[in-house]
Amino acid sequence: MSRRTARGNRLGLALVGAALLLAGLAALIRAAGWWPGVFGRPDSPVISPGTQEFAAEQRWFWLLLALLLVVVGLLALRWLAVQTRTEAVDTLRLEPDPRRGTTKLSARAATAAFAADLGGDGLRRINASLRGSGQRPRLFVAAVLTDTADPATFRHRLGWALDRYRRALETDQLPTTFLLH
Amino acid sequence: MTTTVDMPPVVEPHREPVSTPESAAAAYRQAMRAFRPRRVVPAAIVAALLALAAWLTAAEVVSRLFDRPLSVLPVAWLSRQGRQTAWNDPLALTVAAVLVALGLLLLVVALWPGRRRVVPVQSGHADALAVITHRALARHVATSAESVDGVGRARVRVRRGQLRVRADTPLHDPTGLPAQVREAVSAELRRLAPLRPLTVRVTVRPDRGPR
Numbered sequence: 001m002s003r004r005t006a007r008g009n010r011l012g013l014a015l016v017g018a019a020l021l022l023a024g025l026a027a028l029i030r031a032a033g034w035w036p037g038v039f040g041r042p043d044s045p046v047i048s049p050g051t052q053e054f055a056a057e058q059r060w061f062w063l064l065l066a067l068l069l070v071v072v073g074l075l076a077l078r079w080l081a082v083q084t085r086t087e088a089v090d091t092l093r094l095e096p097d098p099r100r101g102t103t104k105l106s107a108r109a110a111t112a113a114f115a116a117d118l119g120g121d122g123l124r125r126i127n128a129s130l131r132g133s134g135q136r137p138r139l140f141v142a143a144v145l146t147d148t149a150d151p152a153t154f155r156h157r158l159g160w161a162l163d164r165y166r167r168a169l170e171t172d173q174l175p176t177t178f179l180l181h
Numbered sequence: 182m183t184t185t186v187d188m189p190p191v192v193e194p195h196r197e198p199v200s201t202p203e204s205a206a207a208a209y210r211q212a213m214r215a216f217r218p219r220r221v222v223p224a225a226i227v228a229a230l231l232a233l234a235a236w237l238t239a240a241e242v243v244s245r246l247f248d249r250p251l252s253v254l255p256v257a258w259l260s261r262q263g264r265q266t267a268w269n270d271p272l273a274l275t276v277a278a279v280l281v282a283l284g285l286l287l288l289v290v291a292l293w294p295g296r297r298r299v300v301p302v303q304s305g306h307a308d309a310l311a312v313i314t315h316r317a318l319a320r321h322v323a324t325s326a327e328s329v330d331g332v333g334r335a336r337v338r339v340r341r342g343q344l345r346v347r348a349d350t351p352l353h354d355p356t357g358l359p360a361q362v363r364e365a366v367s368a369e370l371r372r373l374a375p376l377r378p379l380t381v382r383v384t385v386r387p388d389r390g391p392r
Contacts, residue, residue: 006217006218008224009219009221009223009224009291010220010291012224012227012291013227013287013288013290013291014288014291016227017284017285017286017287017289017290018284018288020280020281020283020287021284022284023284024280024281024282024284025277027268027273027277028274028277028278030268031268031269031273031274031277032269033269041268042268042269043267044268045263045265045267045268046262046263046268046273047260047263047264052264062242062246063246065242066239066243069235069236069238069239069242070235070236070239072231072235073232076228076229076231076232077232079231080225083221083225083228145317145321147321147324148324150372151302151313151372151373151374155304155311156305158305158306158311159304159309163306173308175308175309175310176304176306176308176310177215178304179313179314180312180313
């Protein structure tokens with residue numbers, strides 16, 4: 001699950017929320033008759049004869065509305081689809097300059113090596129994955145320690161395994177997130 | 182495919198764990214940001230409903246443009262209601278109030294920072310963030326509390342920088358036991374090294390027989 005999705009979720013929820021809120025407020029203001037000059041009379045029907053006439057005559061309005069609704073529907077489906085997005089990286093490029101050739105490495109092989117390096121006593125389960133882009137990957141490690149394991153020893157092993165891993169990937173920077181769960 | 186290696190791999194010295202107060206505070210903030218709630222459930226619900234509503238309406242509109250009404254939506258009923266209901270009618274007011282309430286609810290869900298269920302801990306590496314979930318933290322602390330002689334079962338709750346330990350004991354006189362439990366819990370916390378200290382509250386109750 002990616003941070004971009006988390007930001008997108010907040011934005012999407014805020015937009016839909018604001019739209020509903022504004023529509024509801026406009027209807028309430030009209031009903032209260034606070035601003036009849038702008039919103040119209042409070043005792044006129046929700047669908048006035050004028051609106052009916054407009055809706056019956058303007059074919060382009062309905063076409064535009066249908067188009068808009070299809071676009072909104074597509075956006076909403078995409079929003080739904082990205083909920084499972086993980087930004088997982090499957091291939092790493094080890095050469096920063098492509099003119100000098102490329103070396104590719106399977107991300108799964110690389111993370112499996114890291115997990116094996118880190119594994120051992122006190123570890124019940126470990127799962128490492130690379131996320132972000134192939135050029136600038138981030139390492140995400142989720143582990144479950146046994147109840148009697150010493151987290152300090154484990155922390156030490158993590159630092160050591162991380163250094164080894166970065167040397168293997170020939171990278172100076174590998175931002176790492178570590179989750180004990 | 183060519184592979185150029187003209188420099189030996191740089192061997193970096195092992196970096197020291199985060200230790201200065203400023204960098205610890207920065208790491209804390211970063212970890213809390215990374216583990217902000219993602220609001221997947223409300224987002225998925227709203228997205229699914231929005232897609233459904235938009236496409237049903239679009240299908241209805243298009244079918245009517247071609248004079249072949251699908252009638253998946255109660256259009257006739259809705260337009261009758263719309264013609265007969267004034268803006269200040271209780272029905273219209275109720276619908277408007279529901280819209281306002283829903284909108285406010287979604288805005289709150291979007292803007293509320295939310296509660297994190299993780300505690301940032303020292304990672305042992307300069308550019309690594311480490312967190313432990315409240316559940317895992319409670320499990321570790323409970324195990325350490327239960328390792329104290331005279332403690333039967335310990336339950337631990339973690340909330341907002343507070344750790345509450347409730348231990349049962351079969352002993353009739355638990356004098357001194359709370360201090361021992363506290364010591365065991367503190368030792369475990371020192372090993373976990375949270376970036377912000379947690380306050381620990383220990384309660385020891387005599388076990389009232391088998392339940």
